[in-house]
Amino acid sequence: MSELHYPWLELSILVPLLGAAWVYWFKDRELARKHTMAICSLALVFATAEWLDFRTLDSFEAHDHWDVFSLWFHSSPLVVDELSAPLLPLVALIHLVVILSTLRTKVGRFSFSWMLFGEAVALAIFSCRGGWPLVVLALAASIPPWVEIRRRGASPRVYAVHMLLFAVLLTSGFLLHRLFPGHSTVTLVAGALMAGAGLLRSGAVPLHCWMPDLFEKASFGTSILFATPLTGAYLIIRLVLPLAPNWGLQSIAIISLVTAVYAAGMALVQRESRRFFCYLFLSNASLVLVGLEMGTAVGLTGALCVWLSVGLALTGFGVTLRSVEARIGRFSLNEFHGLYEQMPTLAGFFLLTGLASIGFPATIGFVGMELLVEGVVEVYPLIGMAVVVSAALNGIAIMYAYFRVFTGRRHVAPVSLRIRPTERVAVLLLSFLILGGGIVPQPGVSSRYHAATAISKRRASIAQPPMEHGSGATAQE
Numbered sequence: 001m002s003e004l005h006y007p008w009l010e011l012s013i014l015v016p017l018l019g020a021a022w023v024y025w026f027k028d029r030e031l032a033r034k035h036t037m038a039i040c041s042l043a044l045v046f047a048t049a050e051w052l053d054f055r056t057l058d059s060f061e062a063h064d065h066w067d068v069f070s071l072w073f074h075s076s077p078l079v080v081d082e083l084s085a086p087l088l089p090l091v092a093l094i095h096l097v098v099i100l101s102t103l104r105t106k107v108g109r110f111s112f113s114w115m116l117f118g119e120a121v122a123l124a125i126f127s128c129r130g131g132w133p134l135v136v137l138a139l140a141a142s143i144p145p146w147v148e149i150r151r152r153g154a155s156p157r158v159y160a161v162h163m164l165l166f167a168v169l170l171t172s173g174f175l176l177h178r179l180f181p182g183h184s185t186v187t188l189v190a191g192a193l194m195a196g197a198g199l200l201r202s203g204a205v206p207l208h209c210w211m212p213d214l215f216e217k218a219s220f221g222t223s224i225l226f227a228t229p230l231t232g233a234y235l236i237i238r239l240v241l242p243l244a245p246n247w248g249l250q251s252i253a254i255i256s257l258v259t260a261v262y263a264a265g266m267a268l269v270q271r272e273s274r275r276f277f278c279y280l281f282l283s284n285a286s287l288v289l290v291g292l293e294m295g296t297a298v299g300l301t302g303a304l305c306v307w308l309s310v311g312l313a314l315t316g317f318g319v320t321l322r323s324v325e326a327r328i329g330r331f332s333l334n335e336f337h338g339l340y341e342q343m344p345t346l347a348g349f350f351l352l353t354g355l356a357s358i359g360f361p362a363t364i365g366f367v368g369m370e371l372l373v374e375g376v377v378e379v380y381p382l383i384g385m386a387v388v389v390s391a392a393l394n395g396i397a398i399m400y401a402y403f404r405v406f407t408g409r410r411h412v413a414p415v416s417l418r419i420r421p422t423e424r425v426a427v428l429l430l431s432f433l434i435l436g437g438g439i440v441p442q443p444g445v446s447s448r449y450h451a452a453t454a455i456s457k458r459r460a461s462i463a464q465p466p467m468e469h470g471s472g473a474t475a476q477e
Helices: 008-024 029-055 087-100 112-125 131-140 143-151 157-179 184-202 210-217 220-227 231-240 246-269 273-292 297-328 344-357 365-379 381-406 421-439 442-468
Strands: 061-063 079-081
Touching (some): 008 029, 008 087, 087 297, 112 131, 112 220, 131 157, 143 157, 143 220, 157 184, 157 210, 184 246, 210 220, 210 273, 220 273, 220 297, 231 246, 231 273, 246 273, 246 381, 273 297, 273 381, 297 344, 297 421, 297 442, 344 381, 365 381, 365 421, 365 442
């Protein structure tokens, strides 16, 4: 296996982890915010350096330089490959954008130390290929939202019950697979359990109730950080894809498609801004799972491209709603708010990120959505039409929300509601990536195509032959 030139993976994980301990002792919340901003920026630099370093190796996967974790494990758990290389900077960028958009009105209700801990865990998850480290990290990632819900005085029952079910499904499925690696029936059961865990973590119908509850009871920033990296999709790729037969993957795709259409319809009728964003996110995230389970190179490429566009666009969309909420409080979509004159930059960014999430031309989601639809139609034409219907419903919901929030009347405020400097940095950064990825899509599409073909070949060589002969398959370590 190739080796990175420097220990970028370990640095990108250790910086926020140590930063969480450092920021915890700060009594001045504004000073803690500034230090958190610097730590997240440094983590993004290291994660981006890892991606650039990996691209110079011309290899499918590579482990870290001076890998100290290999001293405690049989093989190094931290490995970067074609799939995870761009996802690590994406995770770091999401955390940086959220902290940049955190205004002073939100400082007292947002835990910077738990946010940095969550970033370290998320980066570690996307640096793992599989095995017990990935399972343990996936469970650890569910702790910060639970702590925050309790700290805010709300009931965490709905979230806790669903995360407990997630833990049971994931650990029991992985344990069954490790104990009976050569038994085909047990392998199918283990794959089904882990697939259920991945779908639950992704908010698939009917086990999606925990996600609207999370957005209502936790802070908006914590909810965005927990949802937008698409950890559930990553778990399915790493743990389920090598095990599941074709009919199993198609079943996951159908469940995801039902979720996409259902959530798009629900987004149309929501009258509370957080629930609206939650269902819009669920619909777009489910489309990623639809493409991942099609099994074709085109469908996989489209899904991986949409993964990046959803991460960027919906993070920006959620940050915009959060910034509006920080100025006027939680707001309803039942009435017009007329905020365009007060915050024109946020209005434009709201429209840009919303349209990018549904694949509007000249945005990062356009080519990915086209490839996704083509890959799905190639397998099931009717399902491809359902993908288009879902995207259309999302587009209608986005335009409806835009007119409700930014038009309809004049909003008079005693103080200026215009964008702040740190928010402007976040807006410019995401706008550059969204428009740049749409105008020059070839590098991103080429990278995702290489990852898709490698995943398809590995699944064909590892998983499929054993399943045909009824002997099971071994999950990727």
